[in-house]
Amino acid sequence: MVDPDRPPAKDAPSPAPDAPASDAPAKAAPTVPVVAERGAPPPPTGLLGFLVRHQAIVVPLIAVVLAFAIGAILIRAQGFNPTYAYQRLFTHSFLTESGLLATLQKTTPLILVGLAVAIPLKVGLFNIGGQGQLMAGGIGAAWVGYAMRDLPAPLLVIVAVVVAVLFGAMWASIAALLKTTRGVHEVISTIMLNSIAVGIIDWLINGGPLSDPGQPFPASHAVPEAARLDPFGVIPWGLPVALILAVAVAWMLGRTTLGFELQTVGRNKFAAGYAGISTTRTTLIAMAMSGALAGLAGAFELLQIEPWRYQNGIAGSLGFDGITIALLARGNPLGTIPAAILVGAMRAGAPTLQFELGIRPEVVDVLLAITLLMVSLPVIAKWIFRRHTVKQTQLAGSWGA
Structure with missing residues (x-):
């Protein structure tokens, strides 16, 4: 409180002599709009404003369109009608029973x-070892499925899936431990672990302890019928599980303490450490979860697709396609669903291009590679939106570390 008997300070400014005295409250100063950044352009309106606000969706869509346009040029160069080729591709993939399955x-x-791939991106890690983690899960499911073939059907499936999840988590945790203890970059370690997984599994199924000598090609023993997951019509067993897990991961990242910690470390690991969040712990958790999901993918690939045995090429390019899917979804777990459907349809329809039309199926690989290139570069957003490009969070913050 101010003492009314205390004389005013010498340096206090005296009121203007012509200012009229009034008991009315002073008028509030006019509100001045705050500009977030000096020299920033005003926010756009209309259609451009809508596109700017939804860049996370618009940019991937434009990347896909550009990829298909370049693919059309390649198909035309082979002497075929690209419109008819794309029509046959997606007609087979969605409108036939075998193609839809x-x-x-x-x-x-x-x-x-x-x-x-999406979960480590939230922590600022770039996991490109999904291929090796998927293979680890697949060989784990093959081993348990045959070694414990006397177990009853539901229990055998559960044990095989659990082992696959653990194998995938273990394989990814190796890269996490190298990252947290020795500072080895996860891109380097996961690439090397992919190659190590290929070498170990090749030995296991090619004359090793898991090989089936009765096969004309290197392969493991087939899992018994009790462990085979036959589809419900055109719906494979693993699809509902994958959809539920995508929703669960999105909920975990957006609604739980663990999700907050993961994203905080990804945004600023130094601020996260100052707030008491362990970078080492979150790195290990993120990579273990990542490997577990990839290992589960390996289990489904083995248990629900004939010949129900691990053989060379079972993983195909699934692990690397996961990179395209995660970047196409901009790291959004729910966005992986439509992205996976698109890539799955292209993979399933690729043989149609070859057998019915004579188009080389590698055109699908080119389409996916171009899509990955386009969606991973900020050039598209800058070209479309010019100065109004929204500053996106860096997908993999450790790239420059």
Whole structure:
């Protein structure tokens, strides 16, 4: 409180002599709009404003359109009508029973490996070891499925799936431990672990302890019928599981303490450490979850697709397609679902291009590679939106570390 008997300070400014005295409250100063950044352009309105606000969706869509446009040029160069080729591709993938089953069978592991890349992205890690983690899960399920073939059907499936999840988590945790203890970059370690997984599994199924000598090619023993997951019509067993897990991961990231910690470390690991969040712990958790999801993808790829045995090429390019899916979804777990459906349809329809039209199926690989290139570069957003490009959070903050 101010003492009314205390004389005013010498340096206090005296009121203006012509200012009229009034008991009315002073008028509030006019509100001045706050500009977030000096020299920033005013926010756009209309259609451009809508596109700017939804860049996370618009940019991937434009990337896909550009990829298909370039693919059309390549198809035309082979002497075929690109419109008819794309029509046959998606007609087979969605409008035939066998094609739809193949699409959904491909979609199941693709959602899971997409999540396996998306979760580490939230922590600022770039996991490109989904291929090796998927292979580790697949060989684990093959081993348990045959070694414990006397177990009853439901229990055998559960044990095989659990072992696959643990194998995938273990394989990814190696990269996490190297990162947290020795500072080894996860991109380098996961690439090397992919190659190590290929070498170990090749030995196991090619004359090793898991090989089936009765096969004309290197392969493991087939899992018994009790462990085989036959589809419900065109719906594979793993699809509902993958969809539920995508929703669960999105909920975990947005609604739980763990999700907050993961994203805080990804945004600023120094601020997270100052707030008491362990970077080492979150790194290990994120990579273990990632590997577990990829291992689960390997289990489904083994248990629900004939010949129900691990053989060379079972993983295909699923692990690497997960990178495309995660970036196409901009790291959004729910966005991996439509992205996986698109990639799954293209993979399932690729043989149609070859057998019915004579188009080389590698055009699908080119389409996916171009899509990955386009969606991973900020050039598209800058080209479309010019000065109004929203500053996106860096997907993999450790790239420059």
